[in-house]
Amino acid sequence: MWRYKPLVSPRLVVTRRLALLTLFGGIGTGLVLCTLFLLTQGMGLSDLASQFIGYTFGNPEGLDETLTRAISLMLVGLSVTLCLRVKFWNIGVEGQIWAGAMAATAVVLYHIGPAALRLETMFLAAMLGGGLWCGVCAAARLYLRANEVITTLLMNYVGAMLAQQLLYGAWRNPRDSFPVSQSFPHGARLALLGFGHVHAGIFIALGAAAFCFWLCTYSRVGSMAHAIAANPLAARAVGVPVARVVLLMACLGGALSGLAGFSIVAGEEYKLTQFVGNDYIFPSIVIAYLARANPLGVVVAAIGIAALYTAGDSLKAFFELPGATVLTIEATLLFCVSCFEFFLRYRLSFVKRGRMETP
Amino acid sequence: MSEAVKLEAIEKSFGSRSALLGADFTLRWGEVHALLGENGAGKSTLMNILSGFYTADAGVLEVGGQGARYANPAAAADAGIGMIHQHFKLVGPLTVIENLRLACARAAGWKNQGAALQAMAELAAQLGFHLNPKWRVDEMEISDRQKLEIMKVLLAGARILIMDEPTAVLTEVEAKAALGLARQLAQSGRAVVLITHKLRDVLGYSDRVTVMRAGRTVIDAADSAGMTAQSLALAMVGEQPVVVAPRASARPQREILRLIRLSAAASAHGVGLREISLDVRGGEILGIAGVGGNGQAELVEALIGIRRATHGKMLINESLAPPGTEARREAGIRCIPADRMGMGLFGELSLGLNLALPRLLGKKPERRWWVRNGWMDGLARAAITEFEVAGAAPQTPARLLSGGNAQKLMLAREFAGHFSILIAHSPTRGLDIRAVHSVQARLRAACARHVAVLLISEDLDEIMELSDRVAVMSRGRLSEAEAIGQVDRGRIGRLMLEMH
Numbered sequence: 001m002w003r004y005k006p007l008v009s010p011r012l013v014v015t016r017r018l019a020l021l022t023l024f025g026g027i028g029t030g031l032v033l034c035t036l037f038l039l040t041q042g043m044g045l046s047d048l049a050s051q052f053i054g055y056t057f058g059n060p061e062g063l064d065e066t067l068t069r070a071i072s073l074m075l076v077g078l079s080v081t082l083c084l085r086v087k088f089w090n091i092g093v094e095g096q097i098w099a100g101a102m103a104a105t106a107v108v109l110y111h112i113g114p115a116a117l118r119l120e121t122m123f124l125a126a127m128l129g130g131g132l133w134c135g136v137c138a139a140a141r142l143y144l145r146a147n148e149v150i151t152t153l154l155m156n157y158v159g160a161m162l163a164q165q166l167l168y169g170a171w172r173n174p175r176d177s178f179p180v181s182q183s184f185p186h187g188a189r190l191a192l193l194g195f196g197h198v199h200a201g202i203f204i205a206l207g208a209a210a211f212c213f214w215l216c217t218y219s220r221v222g223s224m225a226h227a228i229a230a231n232p233l234a235a236r237a238v239g240v241p242v243a244r245v246v247l248l249m250a251c252l253g254g255a256l257s258g259l260a261g262f263s264i265v266a267g268e269e270y271k272l273t274q275f276v277g278n279d280y281i282f283p284s285i286v287i288a289y290l291a292r293a294n295p296l297g298v299v300v301a302a303i304g305i306a307a308l309y310t311a312g313d314s315l316k317a318f319f320e321l322p323g324a325t326v327l328t329i330e331a332t333l334l335f336c337v338s339c340f341e342f343f344l345r346y347r348l349s350f351v352k353r354g355r356m357e358t359p
Numbered sequence: 360m361s362e363a364v365k366l367e368a369i370e371k372s373f374g375s376r377s378a379l380l381g382a383d384f385t386l387r388w389g390e391v392h393a394l395l396g397e398n399g400a401g402k403s404t405l406m407n408i409l410s411g412f413y414t415a416d417a418g419v420l421e422v423g424g425q426g427a428r429y430a431n432p433a434a435a436a437d438a439g440i441g442m443i444h445q446h447f448k449l450v451g452p453l454t455v456i457e458n459l460r461l462a463c464a465r466a467a468g469w470k471n472q473g474a475a476l477q478a479m480a481e482l483a484a485q486l487g488f489h490l491n492p493k494w495r496v497d498e499m500e501i502s503d504r505q506k507l508e509i510m511k512v513l514l515a516g517a518r519i520l521i522m523d524e525p526t527a528v529l530t531e532v533e534a535k536a537a538l539g540l541a542r543q544l545a546q547s548g549r550a551v552v553l554i555t556h557k558l559r560d561v562l563g564y565s566d567r568v569t570v571m572r573a574g575r576t577v578i579d580a581a582d583s584a585g586m587t588a589q590s591l592a593l594a595m596v597g598e599q600p601v602v603v604a605p606r607a608s609a610r611p612q613r614e615i616l617r618l619i620r621l622s623a624a625a626s627a628h629g630v631g632l633r634e635i636s637l638d639v640r641g642g643e644i645l646g647i648a649g650v651g652g653n654g655q656a657e658l659v660e661a662l663i664g665i666r667r668a669t670h671g672k673m674l675i676n677e678s679l680a681p682p683g684t685e686a687r688r689e690a691g692i693r694c695i696p697a698d699r700m701g702m703g704l705f706g707e708l709s710l711g712l713n714l715a716l717p718r719l720l721g722k723k724p725e726r727r728w729w730v731r732n733g734w735m736d737g738l739a740r741a742a743i744t745e746f747e748v749a750g751a752a753p754q755t756p757a758r759l760l761s762g763g764n765a766q767k768l769m770l771a772r773e774f775a776g777h778f779s780i781l782i783a784h785s786p787t788r789g790l791d792i793r794a795v796h797s798v799q800a801r802l803r804a805a806c807a808r809h810v811a812v813l814l815i816s817e818d819l820d821e822i823m824e825l826s827d828r829v830a831v832m833s834r835g836r837l838s839e840a841e842a843i844g845q846v847d848r849g850r851i852g853r854l855m856l857e858m859h
Contacts (some may be wrong), residue, residue, distance in 0.1 A: 222718075224719065
């Protein structure tokens with residue numbers, strides 16, 4: 001028999017220090033497990049270090065790839081974060097990216113708005129498209145009681161299919177008949193910053209993060225969102241316009257994903273392709289979760305996850321590891337971080353067995 | 360009479376908060392033992408240690424003369440200790456017999472439905488209960504649920520029964536029956552602990568009484584016969600209880616709130632409103648008496664604007680009330696709901712944010728673009744001082760407050776700023792004497808400031824003491840309001856039961 005037995009008791013208060021400790025404990029454990037996993041895949045420790053740290057951050061090419069990818073990842077991470085603030089699960093960032101990208105492309109193809117303000121018009125159109133894509137699901141939840149996990153998820157397919165329809169139909173490139181839109185003229189492209197592929201979208205993403213931080217922490221809407229997440233009935237009873245706040249947060253969240261679509265077509269591809277909105281759902285949730293729904297944390301988490309993809313690309317190329325490797329690592333990290341949240345809610349202590357009622 | 364339970368110098372703390380600082384308690388077979396104390400005095404914590412929900416940090420626990428320590432409630436139940444909680448631990452959608460089988464099949468050794476039904480029928484006959492085994496629990500009256508809870512504990516083999524404020528949720532008649540039942544159980548040789556803060560329960564129905572204050576035992580198992588309401592109250596609060604100021608006889612003024620034949624749909628398990636008409640003038644308290652669940656909750660919801668009226672009109676200062684909660688609040692309505700933590704406060708949020716939230720709403724929010732923590736903390740500190748919220752800091756989450764302090768926070772939030780109508784639904788339910796007095800004094804103070812106060816309560820004493828006029832609610836209807844001097848309790852009781 002063990003002399004000590006574990007005792008689990010609920011915590012009354014969570015300090016900021018404890019919150020950080022559990023977060024980094026989770027990430028740390030996840031990284032150790034991932035390292036062990038990669039070692040079993042035939043990689044050495046020095047390979048790992050050079051790929052994950054040396055290449056992704058130390059090498060200009062790798063850093064370029066990481067930062068470029070981080071732009072859209074930040075925006076979708078913020079999108080999920082804003083929605084989470086009112087307990088609205090946005091599983092539909094891909095659909096919103098498609099909506100934003102299509103809206104921006106439509107502005108270019110149909111010459112909407114004054115030519116001098118082409119980029120600005122695209123920016124607004126993308127926000128509108130993404131916002132509507134998510135707002136519809138929020139309205140369905142509020143007025144039809146449709147679960148947003150289902151509706152936002154399904155709206156992904158609507159977005160992707162609509163894009164396919166356009167790319168194989170009206171928007172097909174007339175010159176070579178490939179299913180991609182015409183290339184955007186220079187006036188419809190985001191400026192490069194002179195560091196590889198990194199484009200002006202990074203300012204949009206960082207600006208969005210700052211805005212979201214203000215919105216969640218210092219704005220009236222942020223306080224109301226807090227209240228709605230904590231107790232929707234009491235929020236209604238005290239006069240918080242619950243429906244309006246949820247709609248606003250969901251539409252803003254959708255608009256951020258729409259901007260991600262804009263940054264991809266106007267900053268990276270310069271056209272609408274079939275691959276614009278692929279593989280964003282899972283990372284968006286991982287990023288929001290790792291950041292504990294803190295907009296500034298999203299910036300860090302998005303760069304981290306982007307680095308993971310960069311490293312994953314070179315693993316694919318040099319070590320012939322499958323693309324699922326990156327997904328496995330992401331999933332392991334998410335799993336560990338959510339497991340460590342146990343310690344946020346409960347205190348684990350060890351008490352001596354057989355200790356009787358004496359002090 | 361031998362000793363059933365002996366607790367000595369029990370200590371228990373939750374994190375940095377000490378709940379018990381050396382509490383003693385002894386219980387004999389065959390007695391009803393009242394355990395009295397203010398909110399947060401440690402009564403429930405002490406009994407939760409006896410029934411295995413918590414383990415003590417230090418102290419001696421003896422049951423039937425032998426040392427004991429229960430790791431969980433199941434171990435305590437095996438030792439014959441059963442607790443009847445204030446919030447019943449029943450499974451809503453299941454039937455009576457299903458709940459019994461779920462809870463006691465193992466302890467009672469039932470092999471099938473027949474055995475369970477027989478055991479239930481025998482016990483029901485002994486106790487004089489009439490419960491249909493096929494009733495669904497969530498459709499039963501509160502008092503019937505309590506009976507089921509008692510049967511559940513007895514069928515699981517309990518010899519030591521702990522009843523946590525059994526009369527808090529019952530009507531007058533039901534409460535008497537429940538207390539009589541406690542006596543009956545004690546006479547059959549069991550030991551009964553009655554956790555309460557009603558002096559009447561102690562003086563009328565218990566053999567001995569233990570009084571706790573701030574985690575310690577201040578009166579240890581004294582004979583109830585030797586106690587008076589005065590001496591118990593003094594022991595409980597530790598000083599001369601606050602005396603409520605006599606009713607201010609300010610002349611009521613013009614009508615501020617008026618309902619004209621207002622109807623509304625029922626909530627999930629409630630009663631709809633049927634053509635309610637009432638008017639409340641500034642500077643008066645209109646009491647609405649009635650057994651809970653007769654449309655009171657729906658009335659509150661309709662008044663604050665979260666339940667839509669299907670019919671009729673609501674006037675504030677003789678103009679039509681705006682739809683929507685936010686606008687009604689701006690029009691001067693404040694509300695203290697019955698379910699503090701469910702519909703009033705935000706348990707997970709800090710005191711500061713709880714207080715700040717309503718100030719951020721409406722057409723003229725106090726902070727528009729920049730809501731600082733410092734501002735919210737300042738609000739919280741002011742409220743903590745003015746409303747004497749004990750054991751709280753601005754950043755404390757509201758769920759850590761005890762019942763009385765949570766209600767003080769509620770008052771601090773609702774009394775802020777200018778308002779003309781106050782709706783108070785069971786504002787003193789579950790509070791200790793001192794908190795009750797301070798809440799009642801606040802209601803009177805509002806009244807003196809010419810606020811129209813609507814007091815909805817199941818506690819007839821409270822209604823009679825505070826109101827200027829009284830109306831009775833029954834099955835969604837409201838009787839004509841009558842001046843308090845012209846009605847007697849008998850008439851109100853008849854209205855509660857007869858008017859349909």
